[in-house]
Amino acid sequence: xxxxxxxxxxxxxxxxxxxxxxxxxxxxxxxxxxxxxxxxxxxxxxxxxxxxxxxxxxxxxxxxxxxxxxxxxxxxxxxxxxxxxxxxxxxxxxxxxxxxxxxxxxxxxxxxxxxxxxxxxxxxxxxxxxxxxxxxxxxxxxxxxxxxxx
Numbered sequence: 001x002x003x004x005x006x007x008x009x010x011x012x013x014x015x016x017x018x019x020x021x022x023x024x025x026x027x028x029x030x031x032x033x034x035x036x037x038x039x040x041x042x043x044x045x046x047x048x049x050x051x052x053x054x055x056x057x058x059x060x061x062x063x064x065x066x067x068x069x070x071x072x073x074x075x076x077x078x079x080x081x082x083x084x085x086x087x088x089x090x091x092x093x094x095x096x097x098x099x100x101x102x103x104x105x106x107x108x109x110x111x112x113x114x115x116x117x118x119x120x121x122x123x124x125x126x127x128x129x130x131x132x133x134x135x136x137x138x139x140x141x142x143x144x145x146x147x148x149x150x
Contacts, residue, residue, distance in 0.1 A: 008112045010121040011060035014053060017105050022049045025101040032093060038085045048077040052098065052132055059128045060121060074132035078139030082147070088137060095133040099126065 014021065026046055029035050051073030059068050081091060102125055106113065 006112065007114045008109075009060070010106060010113060010118065010125070011057045013109045013112060014060070014102065014105060015057050017109065018050065018053055021053070021101050021105045022046050024104060025049060025097055028097045028101060029094065032097075035090055035093060038090070040084060044084070048073060048080065049098075052077070055132065056102070056125065056128050060124055064120070064124075068128065068131065071128075071132045071135050074135035075139040078136040078141075079143045081136070082140050082143045086140075088140060091133065091136050091140060095129055095136070099129050102129075 026042060029045065052071065055069075055071040055073055062068060078091065103122070106118070106122075110118070
């Protein structure tokens with residue numbers, strides 16, 4: 001790294017690169033027929049992402065020993081996806097692509113990152129995305145049960 005390069009945080013880069021990261025996620029989703037078999041507009045397909053990224057960025061900015069909060073956005077996402085016709089495996093695939101797109105953004109900006117912090121931030125991202133997926137699936141299954149009982 002040259003002295004001219006500014007070191008930045010993972011959270012700041014993800015916040016700054018939110019739109020390109022969402023666009024990359026959508027590009028990847030559009031390559032997965034299991035996901036595109038459910039016809040949705042780009043806005044309906046990506047509408048949950050700004051909130052999930054917000055929760056992720058907030059988590060990255062927490063002290064490492066702080067207890068993270070549960071993602072309300074992830075819970076809402078599960079209910080919406082059930083109504084849109086998704087199944088659980090599709091939620092998992094979307095979450096996987098969320099991680100891949102996020103890590104891709106970090107790769108593109110790796111020369112801006114404090115390398116001594118990157119691996120810890122990657123661990124935090126993986127943990128947060130898994131926690132969000134858990135909340136999404138819990139709400140999805142709850143909504144599924146409610147639908148079956150009605």
